[in-house]
Each structure stands twice: as C-alpha cells, then as structure tokens.
Amino acid sequence: MGPTDRRSDEELVAICNVGDAHEAARAFETLYRRHRDFVLRVARRFTRDREIALDALQETFAYLLRKFPPVGEGLTLTARLSTLLYPVAKSSAIDAVRKARRYVVGGDEVLAELPAEPAAEAQPIDAALAALSPERREVVTLRFVDDLSLAEIALALDVPLGTVKSRLHLAIKELRGDSRIKDLLGP
Amino acid sequence: MDDRDQELETLPQALVSRLKASDRAQPIVDPRTDRAVLDAARAYFAQRPVAAARYRRRFAMPLGAAAAVLLAVLVVRSFGPEPVALADDVDGSGRVDILDAFALARAARDDASGVAAARIEELGYRVVALDTPRRVP
Numbered sequence: 001m002g003p004t005d006r007r008s009d010e011e012l013v014a015i016c017n018v019g020d021a022h023e024a025a026r027a028f029e030t031l032y033r034r035h036r037d038f039v040l041r042v043a044r045r046f047t048r049d050r051e052i053a054l055d056a057l058q059e060t061f062a063y064l065l066r067k068f069p070p071v072g073e074g075l076t077l078t079a080r081l082s083t084l085l086y087p088v089a090k091s092s093a094i095d096a097v098r099k100a101r102r103y104v105v106g107g108d109e110v111l112a113e114l115p116a117e118p119a120a121e122a123q124p125i126d127a128a129l130a131a132l133s134p135e136r137r138e139v140v141t142l143r144f145v146d147d148l149s150l151a152e153i154a155l156a157l158d159v160p161l162g163t164v165k166s167r168l169h170l171a172i173k174e175l176r177g178d179s180r181i182k183d184l185l186g187p
Numbered sequence: 188m189d190d191r192d193q194e195l196e197t198l199p200q201a202l203v204s205r206l207k208a209s210d211r212a213q214p215i216v217d218p219r220t221d222r223a224v225l226d227a228a229r230a231y232f233a234q235r236p237v238a239a240a241r242y243r244r245r246f247a248m249p250l251g252a253a254a255a256v257l258l259a260v261l262v263v264r265s266f267g268p269e270p271v272a273l274a275d276d277v278d279g280s281g282r283v284d285i286l287d288a289f290a291l292a293r294a295a296r297d298d299a300s301g302v303a304a305a306r307i308e309e310l311g312y313r314v315v316a317l318d319t320p321r322r323v324p
Contacts, residue, residue: 016232024232029225036216045210054220061224070234125205144203145210172197184202 005030009081017074024068031081032061038082038146039089045141046093052100056092063088079155082148086156124180131178136171139164275310 005012007030015027036057043056064085067075077084129137142148142156150168154161176185275283277290288311295307 021229021232021235024235025225025229028228028232032221032224032228036221040216041210054216057216057220058224058227062227065228065231068232071231123205123209125202125209129206129209141206141210144198145207175198175202181202181205184199184205186199186201 009034010077013075013077013081016068018069028065028068031064035081035085036061039085041145042086042089043093043096046090047097049097049100052096053093056089056096059092059096060085060089063092080148080152082146083152083156086142086146087158125184128175128178128181132171132174136167136174139167140171140175143168275313277310 007027009031012027012031016024016031019027039060040053040057043053043060044050047053047056064075066072129140132140138157139153142153143150148156150161150164154164157164175181275287277287277294280286288307291310292307295304
C-alpha cells in the first residue's frame with residue numbers, strides 16, 4: 001500500500017471515512033505518502049525553514065485526520081485533494097512561523113512580509129520569482145510548479161477564477177520583462 | 188488545446204523546468220516526521236471498532252428485535268388462554284360464545300337428543316366467564 005497503490009484519492013478517503021481501524025490507517029498512510037512532498041513544499045515556501053515546515057506538515061495531516069470519524073463527520077472529495085491541502089498547509093506554515101517568531105522575539109509579531117525573501121545565494125529564477133507580489137508568485141507556483149488548473153487554483157485560494165487569470169497574466173508579463181532570467185525566456 | 192496548454196505556452200518550457208527544479212530542490216521529510224504522522228493516524232483510527240465488532244453491532248439491533256418478537260409469540264402461545272374445544276362451537280361460527288350455548292339448548296329442545304341440561308349450563312357459564320369470544324383452533 002505504498003506509492004504503488006493504484007487506488008484513487010477518492011477511494012482512499014472513502015476508506016478513511018468508513019473503514020475499520022486497520023483499513024483506515026493504511027489508506028491514510030497512502031494518502032500521506034502521496035501528498036507529503038507537496039505539502040512540505042508548500043509549507044517550505046511560506047516558512048523557508050525546514051523544521052518549521054515539518055511542523056506545518058504534521059499539523060496539516062493532523063487536520064486532515066480530524067476530518068474523519070470518530071472525531072470528524074467524514075470527508076467528501078469534490079476536487080483534487082491538493083486543493084484542500086494547499087490552504088491548510090499554507091495556514092499551518094504561517095501559524096508555525098508566527099509561533100516560532102513569538103518564541104524567539106517574545107512579542108506578538110505578525111509576519112506581514114510572508115513569504116520571506118529568498119536567501120542571498122538564490123538563483124536568478126528564485127530572485128525573479130521573489131520580485132513578484134506574494135499573490136502573483138503564489139499563482140505562478142501553483143500553476144507551473146504544482147500543475148494545478150486555473151479552476152483548481154481558484155478553489156485552493158478561494159478566489160474567483162477571473163482573479164486567478166488576472167494575477168497569472170500579470171505575473172507572466174512581469175517575469176517576461178525580468179532581465180535576470182533573460183536566458184530562460186528564449187528569443 | 189485546453190487553457191492549460193495555452194498558459195504553458197505563455198511561459199517557456201525552460202523557465203517552467205527551472206521553476207520546478209528550484210521548488211523541488213527542497214529538504215525531504217525525515218523518518219521521524221513520517222513516524223509521528225503515521226503513529227498519530229494509527230492511534231486515531233484505533234478508536235474505531237474492528238470489522239467483526241462493527242458487523243456485530245450493525246446486525247445486533249435487528250437480530251435482537253426479531254428474537255424479542257419470536258419470544259413474545261412463544262410466551263403468548265404458552266401462557267395465553269387455552270384454546271377452546273371444537274365441540275363447544277355448536278353453531279359452527281368458528282368461535283365459542285353465548286350463541287353456542289343457545290344453539291345447544293335449541294338442539295336439546297328440538298330433537299331431544301339427550302343433551303344434558305348440565306352440559307348446557309356448563310357451556311353457558313364458561314362462555315360468560317370468557318372476556319372475549321375465542322376462536323376455535
């Protein structure tokens with residue numbers, strides 16, 4: 001029941017909803033292994049810290065777990081699971097960063113600058129991406145890195161489809177004009 | 188070509204590949220995190236009954252109800268009023284009531300068949316003592 005499990009997310013979610021203890025745990029493990037890297041990448045984008053991202057990863061799957069009985073009422077997938085996991089991972093990551101900052105700083109600081117700026121040694125592509133506004137960067141990443149459709153992005157971000165299209169159009173236009181990635185843009 | 192392909196055309200493949208490579212060059216999950224998540228899942232789902240118990244619970248109510256009904260029928264049949272004898276249904280109505288006593292009295296009067304007055308009286312008392320007419324089994 002590892003990566004070779006051919007059952008769909010819908011089937012696995014259904015087993016988590018109604019299966020017995022053993023079946024449900026196995027189905028959940030498959031879901032976890034299938035989506036773990038995606039969730040970690042999302043968390044990493046908003047934390048830029050591996051340990052905090054790992055905390056967010058745990059919190060995201062704890063949230064998913066609580067959707068199933070006996071605590072939750074069960075989950076019905078109406079879209080790809082990643083569209084459900086994305087906002088949870090993002091929110092968990094931001095919360096985890098807030099907690100970490102609070103612990104270090106000792107105040108009640110809110111991170112208005114999330115996601116954080118890239119490190120100094122970042123590649124030109126990272127710098128170009130970081131130059132975009134957080135909203136445009138998020139749409140570009142979901143579209144081209146995570147391969148979500150425009151409708152799925154709208155669902156994951158809970159914004160209208162037109163907003164997604166507009167942000168994506170402006171982001172692509174901005175990237176095309178960035179001289180740091182000229183060699184990647186072609187003629 | 189769907190809107191997805193059109194969008195991909197608007198960003199060169201080299202750039203898309205570099206974006207993917209950059210994002211995926213992230214630290215992987217450690218076994219400790221895997222274990223923590225999966226242990227939590229096992230503990231969570233362990234609160235559920237195992238399959239056999241679940242099936243038992245699913246069928247327990249209907250089986251219990253059926254058994255109760257069967258028991259009630261047996262009890263009623265065992266301890267209920269005794270069925271009256273077929274011979275008491277003099278008029279052949281399928282039940283034994285006061286009309287049978289009258290019918291018995293009429294028979295005794297009409298053909299002098301030798302039915303004893305005591306028999307008529309006994310049937311009359313017995314019928315009056317019954318709350319409701321009894322069906323002949």
